[in-house]
Amino acid sequence: MTVVLRNVSKTFTARQNEPLTALQDISAEVSNGEFLCILGPSGCGKTTLLRMIGGLDHPTSGEIEVEGTPVTGPDPRLAMIFQEYSLYPWRTVRANVGFGLQMRGMPHEEREEIVTRFIGLVGLEGFGDSYPYELSGGMRQRVAVARALATDPAVLLMDEPFGALDAQTRNRMQKELLLIWEKTKKTVIFVTHSVDEAVYLADRIMVLSPRPGRIAGIYDVDIPRPRDRTSIEFAGLRRDVLELIDRLEDGQ
Amino acid sequence: MRWYLKVLPPFFLLLAWEVAAILINNSFILPTPASVAAVLLSPTADILGSGSIIDNALLSVWRVLLGFGLAVLCAVPIGIIIGRYRTVEELVNPIIQLLRPIPPLAWIPLALAWFKIGLLSIVFIIFIGSFFPILINSIDGVRRVNRTWIETAAIYGAKGWKLLAYVILPAAAPAIWTGLRVGFGIAWMCVVAAEMLPGTTSGIGYLIMYSYNWGQVQVIIAGMIVIGIIGIAVDILFREVEKRKFQWQEMNR
Numbered sequence: 001m002t003v004v005l006r007n008v009s010k011t012f013t014a015r016q017n018e019p020l021t022a023l024q025d026i027s028a029e030v031s032n033g034e035f036l037c038i039l040g041p042s043g044c045g046k047t048t049l050l051r052m053i054g055g056l057d058h059p060t061s062g063e064i065e066v067e068g069t070p071v072t073g074p075d076p077r078l079a080m081i082f083q084e085y086s087l088y089p090w091r092t093v094r095a096n097v098g099f100g101l102q103m104r105g106m107p108h109e110e111r112e113e114i115v116t117r118f119i120g121l122v123g124l125e126g127f128g129d130s131y132p133y134e135l136s137g138g139m140r141q142r143v144a145v146a147r148a149l150a151t152d153p154a155v156l157l158m159d160e161p162f163g164a165l166d167a168q169t170r171n172r173m174q175k176e177l178l179l180i181w182e183k184t185k186k187t188v189i190f191v192t193h194s195v196d197e198a199v200y201l202a203d204r205i206m207v208l209s210p211r212p213g214r215i216a217g218i219y220d221v222d223i224p225r226p227r228d229r230t231s232i233e234f235a236g237l238r239r240d241v242l243e244l245i246d247r248l249e250d251g252q
Numbered sequence: 253m254r255w256y257l258k259v260l261p262p263f264f265l266l267l268a269w270e271v272a273a274i275l276i277n278n279s280f281i282l283p284t285p286a287s288v289a290a291v292l293l294s295p296t297a298d299i300l301g302s303g304s305i306i307d308n309a310l311l312s313v314w315r316v317l318l319g320f321g322l323a324v325l326c327a328v329p330i331g332i333i334i335g336r337y338r339t340v341e342e343l344v345n346p347i348i349q350l351l352r353p354i355p356p357l358a359w360i361p362l363a364l365a366w367f368k369i370g371l372l373s374i375v376f377i378i379f380i381g382s383f384f385p386i387l388i389n390s391i392d393g394v395r396r397v398n399r400t401w402i403e404t405a406a407i408y409g410a411k412g413w414k415l416l417a418y419v420i421l422p423a424a425a426p427a428i429w430t431g432l433r434v435g436f437g438i439a440w441m442c443v444v445a446a447e448m449l450p451g452t453t454s455g456i457g458y459l460i461m462y463s464y465n466w467g468q469v470q471v472i473i474a475g476m477i478v479i480g481i482i483g484i485a486v487d488i489l490f491r492e493v494e495k496r497k498f499q500w501q502e503m504n505r
Contacts, residue, residue, distance in 0.1 A: 054407060055407075056403055056406065056407070074406045074407050074408075074409060076409060078407070079407060079408075080403075080404075080407045082400050082403070082404065084400075085398055085400045085401070086400045086401070086404045088401060088404075088419070088422070088423075089500035089501070090422045090423075090425075090498075090500050099404075099405075099408060099418075100407075100408035100409075102418070103405070103408045103409050103410040103414055103418070104408070104409060131499075131500055132500075133500055151408060
């Protein structure tokens, strides 16, 4: 197992307010090379869960293990891609993609070769010397993906990475992400609130309930890729998941 | 480029000045533009045994560089520390808020008491004047660094000085630079004022005060123009660097 969550709970204690349980008793295992989508309405704690796996936040109780050892903080085995504003605007595309390697002390020449390779992988040849503000939203997220992959992490954590993109760009990015995932065979944990996105991308979908976030359902997606959004299987699974989410929200 | 719109107002101002000078007909109140121009056109000529305009102006610039440089060396690191650590901010904020509204010129008597008349007092006044704008902007710049940028750095293992050098500093640089620009402007005002203190014997501020004692109003006005030109030149320099180096800030949505 690449990622193991064992009874993970998270409670936020604001000063005056009642303690808020964001996540309760989450247990799951993600196997090597799996594409897992964490799906849920806003406020279900899905981002908090991802941040805890990435070591940016700590569980109140429970354990998170990656490749057999616990996560205690930011970890080179994990890379995270945020929704937006994560690129350094004063750095060129090349310098952004090389950022993680530079922080790890890799010498410049060695870095350049890897950077070139990953810029190619995400299809941004010729944009190496551009600045993020010269790129479209979709291209920026490709840079973020390249930056994450360049550090060769075991797990790629993605927090609604395409949430700020328009529908068309988003669909194209999903397709490209799957191609990249198939090439690199990384384990991916992908947070989204879009049922469509989850059904299109995932090997497995974990649905969280709102406040406190609990695992409300797990769906294995056996539809072969590339998936056809108009197929009966696709529509059927999407309906099942949507019904579950509706029930969860009504139960609030 | 409607250049004539930029040229017209100064032209009319000059014309009005000329007319007024002729009407007043008293060079102790308002000398003619030509007599001021004559002073400006021979910037290396000695004035009343006090040295030339250019020498005195350069001396003032040197003093500003001392006081301003000292302020940068102190205010930027302190600003970064305050901006990074909430506790430090809460600790020192009351002091900053108390000292900030005191005009630099109100420090003059204290400066004289501490350092006597001389370079040290002048540098101290300049230091005080430019310290706070640099400090405030540095604090602000560091505090406003996008959280995602810091978390991204954390994800890739950047800590300590690496986080500072590769993320915090570049991200805060535009704000710090604005602080430097404002700080320099104030420093330049302070030096002129400080040089007017009794006992000072050099600098552009001294020169125009001294010229007043001798009724040389054309030198006063020429000196003021030089002060203005140097001030605006430095400001343009700061803005040019800003445009080239921190372009990303404007474009970054």
